[in-house]
Amino acid sequence: MTPEEQIWQALDDVKDPEIPKVSIVDLGMITEVRVDGGNAFVTMTPTFAGCPAIHVLKESIAERINQLEGINHTEVKVSFEVPWNSNRISDRGKELLRESGFAPPPVHEGYIELTVISQAACPFCGSNNTVMQTPFGPTLCRSIHYCNHCLQAFEQFKPVA
Amino acid sequence: MEALSSLHKEAIREFLYKMADDQLILGHRNSEWTGLGPLLEEDIAFSSMAQDKLGHALALYTILHEHLGEKDPDTIAFTRNERELRCCHLVEYPIGGYDFSLTRHFLFDTAEHLRFEMLAGSAFEPLAQVARKIKGEIKYHVLHAQTWMKQLGSATEESKARMQSALNETMPLALGIFEASPFEAELAEHNIFAGEHELRNRWLEVIAPTVADAGLVLPDIDALTPAYGGRQGYHTEYLQPLLTEMTEVFRIDPTVEW
Known part of the structure; x- marks a missing residue:
């Protein structure tokens, strides 16, 4: 090495x-x-x-x-020379986020709209029948969502362009 | 990067200070909603935006420190007096009611989002790098503001009337964001920033449809007197008390290690 x-x-x-x-x-x-x-x-x-x-x-x-x-x-x-954006999270990182109870950010194409932020699969049951409650969560990088299928609130690691 | 000429340097210094001071002061104002927001989610939203804004102020003060020889960010943020600050009057006002705070948030953050979009292509590379980062974060602030403008502009007769009156009151203050600096031509010529006038025009184009969607009426801009003076160090009566409170702990012992 x-x-x-x-x-x-x-x-x-x-x-x-x-x-x-x-x-x-x-x-x-x-x-x-x-x-x-x-x-x-x-x-x-x-x-x-x-x-x-x-x-x-x-x-x-x-x-x-x-x-x-x-x-x-x-x-x-x-340094901000290479600005962070949520597409930089690796596949393994996304899997580990899910295991930790967070929905990973959806992949974006450099532009964030409410429709992008609102898409989150529930990290507990996998359902897509979820709603975003607020784009501002307990830390700057997390938003709050609710799963209509398993009736659980959950957090998403936010998509950032 | 090529060496900056002294005029060029002065132009960038003035430009960075006014942007950073806006972020610092509005960040502190936003934080005054912590614990008082009308809904838990809104309490968290204003607290998060406060934290973002302080982060943006820090990133801009860091450029002043690293590239223009100014003091370190904490010293810049906490030891300058009122006359040395370059924030606009809009950010100085107390939080008032939620109608005023939301309207200020909508008008200011829309302008800032556009400003940092323009700066993402700036020839002053350290600023362009920070701008590319900040614009992605402010996008969330803009979406939040738009949601609430529409919600309250079309909810009840009372909410409508209050939002309209907040908009009428806030507009002259918001126009003060775009007070021209003595260095507009210098900044444009070196492709650092296309100018406050250009930004103001883009801003008017963007806010108009949201205001209309919200069922509100944009006041006649040409009939308003913009609240200028902040960029020259002339402030409202509200700034000094805020600075006094904000620096209270820092002044007990400025040399202490946190």
Whole structure:
């Protein structure tokens, strides 16, 4: 494994602080990994500009990578150069979101309308007979929906263009 | 990126400050609905939009810090006095009733969505990158605002009358968003921003159909006097008390590590 591959693998241990099954790699938040001698450089793109987890994620990334053999120092940069959008979440990430009780975001074509946001399959019973209750949920990245089939409220990881 | 000439730099600095200050102040106003929203969902909506706006202010202050040599974002946000702020009067007003807050939210966020769409192609790359991100987030704010304008514009006689009167009252303030800067020509010439006048025209085209769909009547724009002055540091009586409250904890010990 190259040092870069080792870092990508290690980054899979850094999870979303609120959805502990899903890693920041699954969410598509890592846009660049580079190693120069004993120095590692990682670039992260935030899911939302106002996400309060950015600071703690930066620290967790550096802490995890510094444990790797041959790495003395890790620099984590937050950049909007590659803007995050919900299509960046991997298939495995979507599956893990579902297992954690969240509907994954529908794939979009760069443009979000109410019709796109409202489509959510219930993560509990799989039914498409659901309604969106509000596009603003307990965190910036989640909306609240209700399943008419199994009569459960659930959250969706929001589609963002 | 090529070195910025000093005029060019001054133009961008002024431009970033006014956008960031709008986000900071309206973000704080939105947060005043936390715990008071008329419905739980609306309480969460305004709280979420407050958090988004502070994130947008932070991203813009970070550009000022990293590319234009200004102080760090916290210092910029919490230590400038009223005269140094460049926000427009619209964002300074207290939250008032829900009719006013929703109308302000609709008029302001529609303008901001269009502004950041325009800026996504800006020749000033750090701003273009942030704009591409912000426009996707503000889309949610715009959809929320449109839903409620339509809902309340067509619900009961009382809701209709209140929304119409809020719209009449808020419109001159909203026109103050587009107060021209001394650097309009400079920004346009360097393809940084096509200008407040252009933005205002696009905004009028977008708000008109929503207002009509909501069964409301857009006031005669040409007959209104826009609330200008904010971009030059002249503010309403409401800004200083907000700043005093907002910086109260910070001022106890500005050097403390959080």
